[in-house]
Amino acid sequence: MKFQKIVDDIYRLAVNIEDENYLFEGIWPIPHGISINAYLIKGEKNVLIDLTQDIMGFPKAITGQMEGLSLAVEDIDIIVVNHMEPDHAGWLREFCKKNTKGLIYCTKKAVPLLEAFGRVPADRAVAITDGMTLEVGEYELQFFETPNIHWPETMMTYETKRKILFACDAFGSYGKVTEDAIFDDQLSEEKHAFFENEALRYYANIVAAFSGAVLKGLTKLSGLDVKIICPSHGIIWRENPGVIIDHYKRYAEYSKGPAEREITLVWSSMYGSTKSMLNLVVETIRKHKIPVHVYQAPGDDIGYILAGAWKSAGLIFGMPTYEYKVFPPMSHVIDELLVKKVTNKKVFRFGSYGWVGGAQRDFESKIEKSGWDLLGFYEWQGAPTREDEQALVQKIDAFCEELIKFTE
Ligand SMILES: Cc1cc2nc3c(=O)[nH]c(=O)nc-3n(C[C@H](O)[C@H](O)[C@H](O)COP(=O)(O)O)c2cc1C
Ligand SMILES: [Fe+2]
């Protein structure tokens, strides 16, 4: 990839993770890749905003892009570290061995992390104060603390003259970015839909648990006149930055509920008794014209289940009893949903048992503090009878009616 000009002497330096088997943060599948974007301001003072991950030859690729602008690592005067997560700051350690003059602008909370992750001495750092400005030639940078989007030390950098927001992880998405389409106005409708999906999955996987901080950050930055958003993952928004701001606001507000009038249904089955009710449940939901996203546990990846659950106002779990408890793979799904603070949902459970059950009691105790409203459940012994089918359909009908009211 080549460097790309954003405006005047401001450039995007970027790489894509394209290995289909790579797990982002060691957990999230990214079958469509992800871009890692750094930004460079070339001038009287050269500024590098966020770096890159130190894997797959990425530092060399970024160095090569800098060379295209006749700059070497040693020529950087100011390094802005918006966020210390190694997908951006991973290169810092090697970078600072070569570049011994550049000052690192970051939050106070990032300073000890510079040492811990990058072995960079604290005296290289300038701890910003919230709203502080820094003249760099004909540009001016302003720094804003945005804690917990998504680590405690996170900040954003605003270039006040061209009104560009370097937002780091905020407003980011999965999905590799190709050279011919790095800006929102270069994307087809289909590509926009792709990035919207990838932004939701990225949000649900990486940012969701910090939705309160996102809403605070959005309020704090709402006074800024932002013409261009440059995130550290995904495309640059210059034609209509409001689109991605609105998406993020909507995603963050799902934490306060209700989310969309949709249902995410996660099911597990050992011998097919629970599974035998699946089609009936799906058909019943569809009868109410409610979109339903179906996932199996184990089988479907938790990263996808999270995205579905985050966006859906309704959650339905189908799982049998296993050793007097929730079927273990489903237990893992529920734990992960709770870690990500999936909350304010209408919930239903169905499933088969062999002798006395136990899953329902375990399920209820697991979700006690979840903020989920369990509207009902249906259990049966062994294989379901016609009466079981009818009873379940009635309960799903009632659930759907409640969900429609909840999302009105
Ligand atoms: C390993 C194992 C553990 C089980 N533990 C229980 C249990 O604690 N209580 C119970 O009522 N049934 C238990 N069962 C029976 C299942 O819940 C029952 O077979 C149910 O119909 C399985 O539904 P499925 O075919 O959808 O997996 C267990 C079954 C297995 C294979
Ligand atoms: Fe991050």
Ligand SMILES: [Fe+2]
């Ligand atoms: Fe990141």
